[in-house]
Amino acid sequence: MKNPDREWIKKRLMNAAIIILAAFSVLLLRFVYLQIVEGDEYRRLSENNCIRLQSVPAPRGMIYDRNGTLLVDNIPSFDLKIVLQDAEPVDETIAKLAEFTGITLEELMERVDAGKKVSIYKPIVLKKNITRDQLAVVESHGFDLPGVRVEIEPMRNYIYKKSAAHLIGYLGEVNPQEIENNIYSDVRAGDSIGRYGAERAFEYMLHGKIGGKQIEVDASGRLVRVINTVEPIPGKNIFLTIDATLQQKTESIMEGQTGAVVAIDPSNGDVLAMVSSPSFDLNDFIGGISSEKWKALISDPNKPMSNKAIQGEYPPASTYKIVTAIAALEEGAVGINTNYFCPGYYKYGNRTYRCWKKWGHGRVDIVSALEKSCDVYFYRSGEALGVDTLAKYANGCGLGKLTHIELVNERSGLIPTAAWKKRRFGNSWQGGETLSIAIGQGFNLVTPLQMAMFIAAIGNNGTIYRPKILKFTQDYNGSLESRLEIKNEILGTLPAGKETLKLVKEGLLNVVESEDGTAKRIRIEGIDIAGKTGTAQVFSLKKSDRDSNRKFARHLRDHAWFVCYAPAQNPVIAVSVIIEHGEHGSTAAAPVASDVLRTWLQIKGILPSVKVGTM
Amino acid sequence: MFDRRLIENFDWGLILITCLIGMVGLCVLYSAVNAGEPGGAMHLLFQKQMIWIGGSFTIVLFSLSIPYKLFDRGSFAAYIICIGLLVAVLLFGKYVGGSRRWLALGPITMQPSELMKLSLIFVLASSYSGVISESGLAFKYLIKPVLLLFFPFLLIILQPDLGTALLLLFIATSMTLFVKVKKNVFFSCLIVAISAVPLAWMFVLKEYQKGRVLTFLDPNRDPLGAGYHIIQSKIAIGSGMLYGKGFLKGTQNALAFLPEHHTDFILSVLAEEWGLIGCCVLLFLYFMLLLWGLNISYCCRDMFGSILAFGITIMIFWQIFINIGMVMGLMPVVGVPLPLISYGGSSVVTNMIGIGVLLNISMRRFVVV
Numbered sequence: 008m009k010n011p012d013r014e015w016i017k018k019r020l021m022n023a024a025i026i027i028l029a030a031f032s033v034l035l036l037r038f039v040y041l042q043i044v045e046g047d048e049y050r051r052l053s054e055n056n057c058i059r060l061q062s063v064p065a066p067r068g069m070i071y072d073r074n075g076t077l078l079v080d081n082i083p084s085f086d087l088k089i090v091l092q093d094a095e096p097v098d099e100t101i102a103k104l105a106e107f108t109g110i111t112l113e114e115l116m117e118r119v120d121a122g123k124k125v126s127i128y129k130p131i132v133l134k135k136n137i138t139r140d141q142l143a144v145v146e147s148h149g150f151d152l153p154g155v156r157v158e159i160e161p162m163r164n165y166i167y168k169k170s171a172a173h174l175i176g177y178l179g180e181v182n183p184q185e186i187e188n189n190i191y192s193d194v195r196a197g198d199s200i201g202r203y204g205a206e207r208a209f210e211y212m213l214h215g216k217i218g219g220k221q222i223e224v225d226a227s228g229r230l231v232r233v234i235n236t237v238e239p240i241p242g243k244n245i246f247l248t249i250d251a252t253l254q255q256k257t258e259s260i261m262e263g264q265t266g267a268v269v270a271i272d273p274s275n276g277d278v279l280a281m282v283s284s285p286s287f288d289l290n291d292f293i294g295g296i297s298s299e300k301w302k303a304l305i306s307d308p309n310k311p312m313s314n315k316a317i318q319g320e321y322p323p324a325s326t327y328k329i330v331t332a333i334a335a336l337e338e339g340a341v342g343i344n345t346n347y348f349c350p351g352y353y354k355y356g357n358r359t360y361r362c363w364k365k366w367g368h369g370r371v372d373i374v375s376a377l378e379k380s381c382d383v384y385f386y387r388s389g390e391a392l393g394v395d396t397l398a399k400y401a402n403g404c405g406l407g408k409l410t411h412i413e414l415v416n417e418r419s420g421l422i423p424t425a426a427w428k429k430r431r432f433g434n435s436w437q438g439g440e441t442l443s444i445a446i447g448q449g450f451n452l453v454t455p456l457q458m459a460m461f462i463a464a465i466g467n468n469g470t471i472y473r474p475k476i477l478k479f480t481q482d483y484n485g486s487l488e489s490r491l492e493i494k495n496e497i498l499g500t501l502p503a504g505k506e507t508l509k510l511v512k513e514g515l516l517n518v519v520e521s522e523d524g525t526a527k528r529i530r531i532e533g534i535d536i537a538g539k540t541g542t543a544q545v546f547s548l549k550k551s552d553r554d555s556n557r558k559f560a561r562h563l564r565d566h567a568w569f570v571c572y573a574p575a576q577n578p579v580i581a582v583s584v585i586i587e588h589g590e591h592g593s594t595a596a597a598p599v600a601s602d603v604l605r606t607w608l609q610i611k612g613i614l615p616s617v618k619v620g621t622m
Numbered sequence: 623m624f625d626r627r628l629i630e631n632f633d634w635g636l637i638l639i640t641c642l643i644g645m646v647g648l649c650v651l652y653s654a655v656n657a658g659e660p661g662g663a664m665h666l667l668f669q670k671q672m673i674w675i676g677g678s679f680t681i682v683l684f685s686l687s688i689p690y691k692l693f694d695r696g697s698f699a700a701y702i703i704c705i706g707l708l709v710a711v712l713l714f715g716k717y718v719g720g721s722r723r724w725l726a727l728g729p730i731t732m733q734p735s736e737l738m739k740l741s742l743i744f745v746l747a748s749s750y751s752g753v754i755s756e757s758g759l760a761f762k763y764l765i766k767p768v769l770l771l772f773f774p775f776l777l778i779i780l781q782p783d784l785g786t787a788l789l790l791l792f793i794a795t796s797m798t799l800f801v802k803v804k805k806n807v808f809f810s811c812l813i814v815a816i817s818a819v820p821l822a823w824m825f826v827l828k829e830y831q832k833g834r835v836l837t838f839l840d841p842n843r844d845p846l847g848a849g850y851h852i853i854q855s856k857i858a859i860g861s862g863m864l865y866g867k868g869f870l871k872g873t874q875n876a877l878a879f880l881p882e883h884h885t886d887f888i889l890s891v892l893a894e895e896w897g898l899i900g901c902c903v904l905l906f907l908y909f910m911l912l913l914w915g916l917n918i919s920y921c922c923r924d925m926f927g928s929i930l931a932f933g934i935t936i937m938i939f940w941q942i943f944i945n946i947g948m949v950m951g952l953m954p955v956v957g958v959p960l961p962l963i964s965y966g967g968s969s970v971v972t973n974m975i976g977i978g979v980l981l982n983i984s985m986r987r988f989v990v991v
């Protein structure tokens with residue numbers, strides 16, 4: 008061991024210097040090779056920036072129903088594009104283009120100005136989906152239109168137009184901020200992404216991975232050769248839980264009505280049909296909706312753009328009595344033998360709360376109270392329970408909170424508590440308000456989907472599922488091995504014991520199947536239906552004036568509810584129906600639900616099918 | 623206290639070379655940020671770079687009053703602080719382009735991995751200066767340096783920033799070879815390293831990671847990303863030919879085909895506008911800088927200073943070699959900036975501090991400690 012001296016260090020530093028010199032020689036030789044030996048070729052390639060990237064779009068996954076009925080596919084669209092660098096003089100080229108195609112100069116210039124900011128070497132989409140005549144004229148004037156070209160890109164095609172529009176949803180062009188913030192992977196300016204419904208919720212599955220080509224072009228932008236290609240990866244096909252036949256039948260029943268219908272498979276939470284009426288045509292959104300059409304849609308008082316099944320918040324009315332019944336039984340406020348006398352009204356403090364039946368129901372127990380929808384019975388139950396206990400049970404039944412369906416902008420409804428009122432209005436809860444709450448009026452708000460999940464849970468003896476709209480996915484080529492089932496999710500169980508459920512179900516069965524039931528008119532032979540009607544006040548009227556409701560303007564009329572499941576013993580379907588301003592649950596909503604039930608039972612082979620049109 | 627000889631021995635030569643390179647850098651940066659984008663926000667980058675250079679130069683001048691000997695004792699503390707910053711980056715770092723490299727400290731964002739390069743050099747110099755011998759180091763003396771490299775290497779890999787991690791590996795390896803290891807140690811390490819690669823390939827790396835490594839080694843596997851940048855960079859460099867297209871006349875740069883034309887790919891701007899002649903001038907200036915650094919290492923009288931000077935010189939060398947190799951398509955595309963030329967505060971500060979340390983060692987070459 009010897010401590011190094013200067014000479015030793017010098018030797019090692021010399022070695023380092025030699026290595027550095029060698030490395031620099033390599034770099035120098037490379038410079039000489041690129042700039043002198045290959046310099047001419049690179050100078051040529053640099054003149055018009057000849058090596059460019061051309062993207063190859065990835066086809067978007069297709070959308071089917073649960074049985075493989077195609078709902079949405081892709082068709083070729085002829086897109087008019089321009090590369091500004093090759094289009095000199097740009098103004099002249101655009102003017103000619105406007106003249107040949109009939110597209111206005113302003114529209115073209117707007118796209119050009121927006122595209123300039125991105126790159127003059129990348130194609131700018133001037134107009135998507137041009138007509139065959141426009142295509143012919145552009146192709147034949149190719150030499151007068153430098154830098155202009157037509158590219159075939161896949162475009163969405165919504166086969167059933169308005170059918171299931173809210174569920175399927177549409178696409179919209181991605182905006183510059185979204186690109187900048189990298190919200191979506193593999194998206195270029197001008198691309199479309201899901202903006203509504205399943206198209207939005209399953210964007211990450213439907214959207215494939217974009218491919219591209221490295222190409223060499225000549226001075227006027229024409230392709231010389233393809234240097235390298237990366238194939239695009241198409242998106243996944245998705246299979247929704249809805250049944251196209253049931254969906255379309257339900258839509259035809261709802262034609263002309265404003266409201267929503269949700270049909271659920273109580274055994275797993277599958278959404279079999281989801282209708283929000285009126286609807287809109289998805290094809291109007293392809294390539295951007297025109298502003299007149301958009302204005303018409305959003306100014307329509309019946310709100311066709313809102314998915315009322317998940318966004319419509321309505322007072323639950325008498326359908327809420329199921330919650331009150333569960334709470335009263337579970338808390339011991341009433342028992343199987345509790346009887347109340349209904350004289351047609353109930354006095355609370357110095358106010359009189361009326362039953363919907365002017366002359367009263369006489370003696371009622373829990374089962375007949377549900378069957379006849381006796382208000383007095385539930386006033387008294389509610390009074391015994393108090394608002395906060397009722398709210399606890401309502402929440403336990405899945406009301407007042409999101410169902411977590413995979414669609415954006417779902418509303419949670421509202422289940423009031425004393426604390427909520429204090430926060431919201433600053434004054435304390437009044438005992439009388441509890442009475443209104445107990446029969447589903449007052450501040451209560453629920454969505455049709457929440458009610459559907461709730462009644463489905465009653466039908467399946469207590470399991471609350473997360474509503475499911477996606478059944479399975481498959482690769483774009485449809486290979487069977489790629490099939491991927493989506494699992495059911497259980498969110499919880501109803502806060503109701505076996506005995507309670509048995510009584511509630513008996514009451515609901517009697518609503519349809521007993522002689523005094525409020526919905527006895529909708530019976531289907533051979534099948535037991537269990538359900539509950541509801542009539543939600545839109546405008547506060549004295550009970551005595553209610554029969555003259557018809558005299559009022561339509562927007563003041565009551566909303567009609569019906570929730571049900573069938574067959575009552577072992578349900579295969581649960582349905583929730585709201586008809587806005589339909590007046591009575593029993594006359595407006597229940598028949599709709601009955602038709603939906605019948606259709607599904609026929610599809611399932613539980614009822615013999617009848618020729619279409621004779622139902 | 624202040625020694626007159628420090629002024630007399632001030633290394634004006636090193637200052638001159640640094641200033642020349644810095645001026646070339648500012649010219650090229652001016653071209654890179656202005657071409658194709660008259661006025662506007664890009665000017666801001668040029669101003670910021672001036673501030674970074676000016677600011678770090680001032681700090682360096684002040685730091686010259688501290689004898690570098692003190693860095694020996696402080697090196698481990700600095701190293702620990704840098705490790706802490708690297709951990710902080712992983713926890714709170716800013717995501718840019720899929721990796722966490724930046725740490726926001728008030729208005730300033732910094733890359734701790736840049737500072738880590740310097741502090742690793744300090745701590746290795748400190749460690750080796752005590753054990754260096756002409757016969758080479760035995761295995762037991764390598765354990766500490768290997769550990770010192772391992773932690774920052776791992777933390778930077780996790781960001782992930784493969785380029786900077788490899789740079790640390792190259793710097794540490796170069797310094798170790800400089801202080802010399804025993805032949806048997808050298809060969810056994812070599813065998814371990816060579817056999818570890820296929821083992822890691824087969825058993826450790828997942829399929830997508832292998833894909834990334836292959837793309838890293840061969841950019842043509844990614845023709846729409848790195849492969850495309852390399853082609854555009856080669857076109858820019860090649861099209862400069864012998865004399866170049868002239869100041870502000872480059873076209874490739876103006877078209878923003880190279881997303882990082884003012885940072886990692888800035889050499890392509892210089893090569894396009896100034897041609898082979900410009901490139902030779904830059905290579906010559908860099909070569910002079912490196913030789914100057916090696917000479918400072920030789921003139922220094924204590925082992926710590928000598929190894930430290932070598933480490934800093936070799937750090938600058940590796941950055942130059944990897945960056946230029948990368949833009950000419952000789953090496954994988956990694957985020958290694960060109961010293962004193964590329965835009966970027968952390969890079970400027972790191973290299974300026976490096977130069978400052980060289981000055982510090984150089985001016986104290988005749989001071990008997």
